[in-house]
Amino acid sequence: MSGFDSFNTDFYQSSYSVDDQSQAGYGYGNTDNAQNKQYGQYDYSQPMGYTAPGMMQPQQPYTGQIFQPTQTYTPSPSQSMYGSSFDDEPPLLEELGINFDHIWQKTLTVLHPMKVADGSIMNETDLAGPMVFCLAFGATLLLSGKIQFGYVYGISAIGCLGMYCLLNLMSMTGVSFGCVASVLGYCLLPMIILSSFGVLLSLQGMLGIILTASIIGWCSFSASKIFISALAMDGQQLLVAYPCALLYGVFALISVF
Numbered sequence: 001m002s003g004f005d006s007f008n009t010d011f012y013q014s015s016y017s018v019d020d021q022s023q024a025g026y027g028y029g030n031t032d033n034a035q036n037k038q039y040g041q042y043d044y045s046q047p048m049g050y051t052a053p054g055m056m057q058p059q060q061p062y063t064g065q066i067f068q069p070t071q072t073y074t075p076s077p078s079q080s081m082y083g084s085s086f087d088d089e090p091p092l093l094e095e096l097g098i099n100f101d102h103i104w105q106k107t108l109t110v111l112h113p114m115k116v117a118d119g120s121i122m123n124e125t126d127l128a129g130p131m132v133f134c135l136a137f138g139a140t141l142l143l144s145g146k147i148q149f150g151y152v153y154g155i156s157a158i159g160c161l162g163m164y165c166l167l168n169l170m171s172m173t174g175v176s177f178g179c180v181a182s183v184l185g186y187c188l189l190p191m192i193i194l195s196s197f198g199v200l201l202s203l204q205g206m207l208g209i210i211l212t213a214s215i216i217g218w219c220s221f222s223a224s225k226i227f228i229s230a231l232a233m234d235g236q237q238l239l240v241a242y243p244c245a246l247l248y249g250v251f252a253l254i255s256v257f
Helices: 002-011 018-040 100-111 128-143 149-170 177-186 189-200 206-231 237-256
Strands: none
Touching: 100 128, 100 177, 100 189, 100 206, 128 149, 128 177, 128 189, 128 237, 149 177, 149 237, 177 206, 189 206, 189 237, 206 237
């Protein structure tokens, strides 16, 4: 055991002692005291000149009277977001492109073949009148016991497409498909007269043949006159009237048979 004690004594020999630790601790405390003394010398009684950004400034006292709040801003009616009224908007029929005055003028131009057509009005794309005339033509055929609405609209579409291609090849300015459909639809009005006669009498006799030929010439002449005036195709009315007569001849065949 004596040898083991001597071994431990030799192994744990060091220059470190408890006295050194206490002195070091006191020294650390002395450093803190010195710093506290240094910071303690500042006089906090003086007002500070810097204000942090997050700090609120003192509110100003209320200068108004109790139960009488200050007047707030109220926007005038002219400055409101709904200032525009419906009185300034155009009529609904005008927005849809339906002009009864122009419809009436086109109808009179078709009914009066010798009347000079107004090219500015006839060049408009107006399908309201043609749709009504096609419906009226089908209705008069229905009174005769002929349900031909599909044939009427189908032949009209094919005829308008053929005339559109032909007029674009013949004219220098060109024409739109809507204008061709509008003119051919308005010129269908005399064919309604023919189908109305078919309700009262038979069109397969000599009187019916003469009446049918007259109606075909009436429709084709009116259509060619309008196309010539709208497209400035002087001297080409007979060339335009021939395909129009073929188209209206098909409608006449539906009315007669």
